[in-house]
Amino acid sequence: MELSKVSIETLVKRVNEEMMLSDIDPYSFVSPSAYDTAWLAMVPADSNQMEPMFKDCLDWVLNNQTKQGFWGESDAHDNPTLESLPATLACVVALNKWNTGRENAEKGLAFIRANAEKLLGGYRHQFPPWFAIVFPGMIELARKTGIHLDFPNHLQEFLMDVFSERQRILESETVGGPYPPLLSYLEALPSFYSMNEEDISMNLKRDGSLFQSPSATARAFMATGNKDCLAYLQSLVKTFANNGVPPTYPMDEELVKLGLVNQLQRLGLAEHFTERIEDILSQVYKNYRKELPSEKSCSVTSVATQLQKDSLAFRLLRMHGYSVSPWSLCWFLNDHEILDHIEKNHEFFASIMLNVHRATDIIFPGEYELEEARSFSRKVLEKVVTKGTGSDNDPFTNSSNFQRMIEHELSLPWVARLDHLEHRAWIEENEMNALWPGKTSFHRLSSAKNEMLVQLAAADFEFRQLIYKKETAELKSWCLKWGLSNMGFGRERTMYCYFAISSCLSLPYDSDIRMVAAKSAILITVADDFFDMKGSLDELNILTDAVRRWDGRGLSGHSKVIFDALDNLVKETAEKHLQQQGTDTTCFLKQIWVETFDSWLVEAKWSKTGSLPSTDEYLRNGMTSIAAHTVVLPAACFLKSSSRNADISLAADYETVTKLTMLIPRLLNDIQSYQKEMEDGKMNYVMLYMKENPDAGIDDSIAFIRDLLDNKRKELMKHALMDGLSGLPMESRQLHLSCMKVFQMFFNSSNRYDSNTEMIQDIQKAIYVPLDVGTCKPQVPLPSQPGSKKEFQTIGSHQLVQRHFKYQNKRIVRYQASLPIARRGHANTFIGASFSLSFA
Incomplete structure (x- = not known):
């Protein structure tokens, strides 16, 4: 089906109707537990021991076996996980007990025999404690009820390992680590383990549950006949009817809702559900204001769940402008027992620490406790990466995916990432939908609902790609029309500019902001290069004077091309x-460009006359010459909530958030460009700092600037996200923050903007290459290092890159990039790129 705005709106409407009702039911978003549902299906009726008490649960088991024959968890590609082994056995036992679903049971047993070795093999000698308790228990229960498992001989060694691990746990009388108490696994404990009715009664919650576990409570009721247990089970079945019971009941409903908001944000769907997201976050914020950090639950068995909730709430609330204390997240730092507990069980806490680390991306000046939390979470994550394996109770079914996610988080800071590419990565890793750890597995977003969200996210992403391809064509035509593509000097950065603007944040489909910002950035690059590389001082004076008067009469050559394009x-x-x-914003727009040209002329005079300004003089001018405000302020005028920008006429009137957006890119640029500019005889803050501080070397100067940058980034973050610090509306402030992130991306660890090849793969993924979701899998990897002889073919003045992909198992997509070459000596330098997709 051809993508269109109408089709996206139809999908959004469907999601709203089926998921985003005014009164969201959190439990509808959590996948049911086949294991727990099977245990309720085993409970016999009081009046007739030959019939199930909860027939709805038995019917659910009958109707929810997968095509492959298993029950329980599967990943995004429908592959079974380790949890599927005990879940399938429990379901087979339930069917066998009531002498029904014989074909289902046989199919389940066939699955276990065929897949046990593969599933167990990845965990040999390192079985998760929950599995070492539950799987042997289900094997013994199956044999006790007359089910012949017939495991092949070569599996016996694996099974002996699992049973040995269980014996060790039983002898120590504790599961250990972050897991719940041994009694919470009551349903799986062996017959020789002493079952003390008094212990069961003492550990029942007020709601009648045993550690809020449906399966353990079902076993407790069958063993004791406790009326409170029965009431809990009856309430559970009444609540969930034919939908299968959850792995935990009751749940932390706010945590489920926060997990949903997080999923919407990471999939790039937040703009479609702003009202519902705001409803959820406003309620969470009300509750957070009532809860003091000192009141946090510090039980080691509840640390994972509490930290998962606090990290999600902290990040989401701050990103939406709420004032949240760092201690609402950092409370755990004051408890050395918890810190030691997390480090000892670092694999289990890997996903939680990943969320803690992400939460500390949103840090304001002076928040040292967040710095400490970031340092601690990073240490834990580095330990996980060094070990090279995912968590033994991993929320992610493919630990290599999880490893890549951690490495991405640690290697590339959030401020250097672009939203559009982050959305793509999350869509493609769509099994990453874990909410928080449970007794035998992670609580996950319902597979059906998550699939619906991923479908919408993929459609939205691909529709954006169509828009972006169309707009890049328009930009190229504009550059050709006004002569900006063939200047004969400097950098041609049409694709770079548009890619950065379109990918930095989600703007409306028909946004003028992208085109205004991209055209401004393209013109800035051309004009800046003219001032730096081509124009004589006389030419630059004449051009700048023409811009001041806004009169291009008498200009010729490159000066005329630049002025005419600017005027247009x-x-x-x-x-x-x-x-x-x-x-009418004409005066405002002209004023910004006059300031920018004036600053370029000042720099040109410094460079051509050998004058050395002070660091203060340099920064005052350099903040303007980097021209970040020249991009962001005209674009911000098109935001629905922005009108004040039109009244700004002088730099002195710029908001703090704008001044920071001007300063930070200048410092970022100077750190990565000082060597080249030193060779070109241009001024740079790195060298000027050394001049004013004779004892400082290059490393000292860069270290000083990095510290300054760190502080200014935090200050910008605060002004961009918090109300009351700026007269600009939130949308405008967020556009400023996104502009800063673009420069951080360009200059994070190198000068990517000046590289002719380094950005190509990101541009491909953002605009041209189809999503790799489910059936859309590239058969040949994308070129990771453009320029290698194996991947490129030179044809005249162009090099062609071609790659083939299978799409929906039928169609072949050919990706082709045509890269013009500017020959400088013996090196081939790519000065522009055009891309196309064709279907065979």
Whole structure:
């Protein structure tokens, strides 16, 4: 089906109707537990021991076996997980007990015989404690009820390992680590283990449950006939009817809702559900204000769940402008027992520490406790990466995926990532839907609902790709029309500019913001290179004077091309704004460009005359010459909530958030460009700092600037996200933050903007290459190092890159990039790239 805005809106409407009702039922978002449902199906009726008490649960078991023959967890590709072994055995026992579903049971046993070795093999000698208790218990229960398992001989050694691990746990009388108490696994404990009715009664919760576990409570009721247990089970079945019972009941409903909001954000769907997200977060915030950090539950068995909730709440609330204390997240730092507990069980806590680390991305000045939490979580994650395996109770079924996610988190800071590419990664790793750890597995978003969200996210992403391809074509035509593509010097960065603007945040499909910002960035690159590389001081003076007067008469050559393109951009932008919002921004736009050209002329004079400004003089001018505000302020005028920008006329009036957005890119650029600029005889803050501090070397200067950058980034984050610090609306402030992230991406560890090859793969993934979800899997990897002889073919003045993909198992997609070459000596330098997709 051809993607269109209407089809996206139809999917959004469907999701709203089926998932985002005014009163969200959190339990509808959590996958049911086949294991726990089977245990309720085993409970006999009081009046007739020959019939099940909860027939709905038995019917659920009959109707929810997978095509492969198993019950229980599967990953995003429908592959069974380790949990499927005990879950399938429990379901087979339930069917056998009531002499029903014989074909289902046989199919389940066949699955176990065929897949046990593969599933057990990945955990040899390292079986999770929960599995070492539950799986042997289900084997013994199956044999006790007359089920012949007939495990092949070569599996006996694996089974002996599992039973030996269980014996060790039983002898120590504790599961250990982060797991719940041994009694919470009551249903799986062997017959020789002493079952003390008094112990069971003492550990029942007020709701009649045994550790809020449906399976353990079902076994407790069958053993004791306790009326409170029965009431709990009856309430459970009444609540969930034919949908299967959850792995825990009751749940932390706020945590489920936070997990849903997190999934919407990470899939790139937040813009479609802003009202529901705001409803959820406002309620969470009300409750957070009532709860003091000192009141947090510090039980070691509940630390994982509490930290998962606190890390999600902290990040999401701060990102949406709520004032949240760092101690709402960092409370665990004051408890050395908990810190030691997390480090000792670092594999179990890997996913929780990943969320803690992500939460500390949103840090403001002076929040040292968040720095400490970030350092601690990073240490734990590095330990997991070094060991090279995922958690033994891993929320992710493919530990290599989880490893990559951790490595991505640690190697590339959030401020250097672009939303569009992050959304793509999350869509493609769509099994990453774990909420928090449970007794035998992670609580996960319902597979049906998650699939619906991923379907919408994929459609939205692919529709954006269509829009982005169309807009890149328009940009190229604009550059050709005004002569910006063939200047004969400097950098041609049409694709780079548009990619960065379109990928930095989710803007409306028909947004003028992308085009205004991209055209501004393209023109800035061309004009800046003219001032740096080509123009004489006389030419630059004449061009700058023409811009001040806004009169291009008498200009010729490159100066005329630049002025004419600039004049067209300002007129076009002002006309669009006048039509949309009724305000004439011509004077404001001209003022910004005059300031920018003036700053370039100052730098050119410094460079060509050998003058050395002070660091203060340099930064005052350099904040303007980097031209970040020249991109972001005209674009912000098109935000629905922005109108104040049109009244700004002088740099002195710029908001703090704007000044920080101007300063940070300058410092980032200077750290990565000082060597090249030193060779070109240009000024740079790195060298000027050394000049004013004779005892400082290059490393000292860079270290000083990095510290300054760190502080300014935190300050910008605070001004961008918190209300009351700026007169700009939230949308405008977030656009400023996204602009800063673009520069951080360009200059994070190198000068990617000046590289002719380093950005190509990101551009491909953002705009041209189809999503790799489910059936859409590339058969040949993308070129990771453009330029290698194996991947490129030179044809005249171009090099062609071709790759083939299977798409939906039928169609072949050919990806082709045509890369113009500018020959400088013996090196081939790519100065521009055009991309196309064709279907065979």
